[in-house]
Amino acid sequence: MPARADGSPGIEGRERAVVGCVILAAGASTRLGRSKQLLELGGMPVIRRVCEAALRAALDDVVVVLGHDAEAVRAALPDAGLRLRAVRNEHYREGQSTSLVAGIRTVHPKADAALVLLGDQPEIRVEAIDAVLARWRSDGGDIVQAAYGGSAAHPMLFDRSMWPELEAATGDEGARGIIARHRDQRVLVEVGGRPPRDIDTAEDYERIKASFGSGTGRPAH
Numbered sequence: 001m002p003a004r005a006d007g008s009p010g011i012e013g014r015e016r017a018v019v020g021c022v023i024l025a026a027g028a029s030t031r032l033g034r035s036k037q038l039l040e041l042g043g044m045p046v047i048r049r050v051c052e053a054a055l056r057a058a059l060d061d062v063v064v065v066l067g068h069d070a071e072a073v074r075a076a077l078p079d080a081g082l083r084l085r086a087v088r089n090e091h092y093r094e095g096q097s098t099s100l101v102a103g104i105r106t107v108h109p110k111a112d113a114a115l116v117l118l119g120d121q122p123e124i125r126v127e128a129i130d131a132v133l134a135r136w137r138s139d140g141g142d143i144v145q146a147a148y149g150g151s152a153a154h155p156m157l158f159d160r161s162m163w164p165e166l167e168a169a170t171g172d173e174g175a176r177g178i179i180a181r182h183r184d185q186r187v188l189v190e191v192g193g194r195p196p197r198d199i200d201t202a203e204d205y206e207r208i209k210a211s212f213g214s215g216t217g218r219p220a221h
Helices: 011-016 046-056 070-075 096-104 126-138 160-167 174-181 202-211
Strands: 018-025 061-066 084-088 111-118 143-148 151-159 186-190
Touching: 011 111, 011 126, 018 046, 018 096, 018 126, 046 061, 046 084, 046 111, 046 126, 061 070, 061 096, 096 111, 096 160, 096 174, 111 126, 111 160, 126 143, 126 151, 126 186, 143 174, 151 160, 151 174, 160 174
Parallel strands: 018 061, 018 111, 061 084, 143 186
Antiparallel strands: 111 151, 143 151
């Protein structure tokens, strides 16, 4: 597999490269007052919906980072064998960056890229994940991010060459701060529709819950 000087694969090697996924699900849901990862949507917990989308996409490895209410969230994960694993971040109270680091360090050791999802975005679409992944495999940059009508949002993917900077992040910086410093290395992929919404408050939950009210178990986009 042709590789660059930093050890990450060149464009020629990306077609067969292993790609992992990190789902950040460690937050304490302080604004909501209960674990948002466990809220029900269409008969399924929020975190399970995010995991199911990742598992239906063309990803090789899925890591869920747990923290607050870890065992209850772990119990809500789908049974997907070795393809889905959970890691507990004991430092989740120190900010989202600690969960990002825990996830990056846990993905498949041969992974050449990692796609990041949020555990409170149940509207994430398989098609958006696959579009970002396909762009990285073809001719994408070191950072590939979905866009919705020109507005960047999740999912976002980081080539292995970017991982040292991800691992150096602190506090609540997360991945967005790194993207802000490397916009010239980012490629946007227009996926259409509306961006997946976070669940931070009871009002957010009710709005998203209403979009799952058609009986299909899937949001209306």
